[in-house]
Amino acid sequence: MFFAVGISVAVVFPFLSLFLSTAVHADPVQVTVFLIASPLTGVLVSSAVGRVSDRWPIRRRILVGAALFGVVGSLVAMFVRDYWVLFALCMTAYAFAGSLFPQSFAYARQILERDSPGQAAMGISALRTVFSLSWVGGPALAAVLLDVGGFRLVYGLAAATYALAALIAVVWLEEVEAPTPSKTAEPSADAAAGPSADAAAGPSADAAAGPEGPRWVLWLTIVAFVLMQVPMTLGVQALPLYIEQDLHSDASRAGLILGLCAALEIPLMLGLGALTTRFKLQTLILIGGACGTAYYAIAWVAPNLWVLAAGQVVNALFISAISGVGITYVQNLLPGQPGRATTLYTNTFPIGSVVAGPLFGVAAHFGYRSAFGMSTALMGAGFLLLVVTAMWVRPSRSATYPTR
CATH class of the missing domain: 1.20.1250.20 (MFS general substrate transporter like domains)
Incomplete structure (x- = not known):
């Protein structure tokens, strides 16, 4: 799952400005606006999804939905070369697809905490390494695809890897319960430093x-x-x-x-x-x-x-x-x-x-x-x-x- 998520990003992100400049024929101002609006929209959407995912037992469904949004966005980018259509896509489908990365880590955290709590940090680091491995070969593979068939092949591969992530979530991943809200408490006596004035006053x-x-x-x-x-x-x-x-x-x-x-x-x-x-x-x-x-x-x-x-x-x-x-x-x-x-x-x-x-x-x-x-x-x-x-x-x- 993590490798598929990593590849889907690694083949597109390094060449996004090139795609906008050469394939979409966007001017420098349009490219700049796109590159600023895309991450900021992703931050807002991912934050909202993150809050919702902690309230109900729907994290697996969020993984499936985010991956399918990635499929839709990549398929549209394969064929559409209109700047404003792609801009709307980055504000909607790709913004939701961006929540796949943090939600995958959140899902892993819950599974690790349940099954092997003492190894949770090591497990998260190992999964982050898998994501890094996908970046070792992803950009090079995208460069080859660009030479062979252009951006249609690049976004086609991204759509396929998003689809693979959705399939894995549907077939192999189980739904997890909503996290139990922690009860706020005063810092204990063994904290690294003394409690703050607010904490000392009570929860x-x-x-x-x-x-x-x-x-x-x-x-x-x-x-x-x-x-x-x-x-x-x-x-x-x-x-x-x-x-x-x-x-x-x-x-x-x-x-x-x-x-x-x-x-x-x-x-x-x-x-x-x-x-x-x-x-x-x-x-x-x-x-x-x-x-x-x-x-x-x-x-x-x-x-x-x-x-x-x-x-x-x-x-x-x-x-x-x-x-x-x-x-x-x-x-x-x-x-x-x-x-x-x-x-x-x-x-x-x-x-x-x-x-x-x-x-x-x-x-x-x-x-x-x-x-x-x-x-x-x-x-x-x-x-x-x-x-x-x-x-x-x-x-x-x-x-x-x-x-x-």
Whole structure:
């Protein structure tokens, strides 16, 4: 299921701007509007779906419905080349299809919590690795299909993989019960830091998100992840031009750098998942944030390509921690609401991508090395927020929900 979901996105997303520019003949303004409206609409729809999915036992049906929306959207994109029809499609069918990714993680969380609670964090990391594997071959496969048959084959493959995901959900996945709402309680005496004034006063929906910490901890944690997602997008966008103009090397070397990082991510993500059974999630997240700050600082001052390549070790460790363990970390902040929690986390990527756009324009004006300087500052701010919020989260070695 995760591999099918990953392929359906990996064959379309990298070539979306090319599709709009060459096949749809959209002008630059239309392309920009489309690329901004699409993720923002996806954030709104996924958030609404996430809230609904935690109230009733309908998560499996949501998976089926989201996959079928993906089938419809991809089939229309195979043949239609009218910009406004495709724009309406991105605001409706593809927006609902976007909820398939967070809802798959939410479904997995419920199954893992029920069947093997002590291995939940490791299981989530393993599934995130499967999604990453789909991105290893997906873009390359899409490039081949473009050469052979154009965008009709690309969107045809996307429709087929969405259909496969729907079939798997219908035939093999069982429906799960609605998550049991957690009862808000005061932080216990063994919390990492003293209770807040609101929490000390007693249970309150405004004061706490759940037994893992106060509500403000949840929202500041989400802000921290957004701040860390911006450099991930900005760094990739600026990398080829940075290598060519500042490091005086071939821009195509960016592919080798990104490939090296991706190759390191997979074993590191699995390794960090295994470590969640022995170490606190907070510890792994903070190590990841520190590595991210270190990598962008290295890239900012890198004198040549070899230093940048060596830095991919800490970059891969950062991405593995934030993308793998980060999902479980946020889920633990909203016990009993896996749909909403996972959606809050996954929404940090499109929001970060939107913020990265204007910063890329700034880097184009001041030099592409400045992109990594801005990324270092954003990463540092995100890391500091994680340090502050982690002090208020009850330490936990496992990914299980707190005892109710």
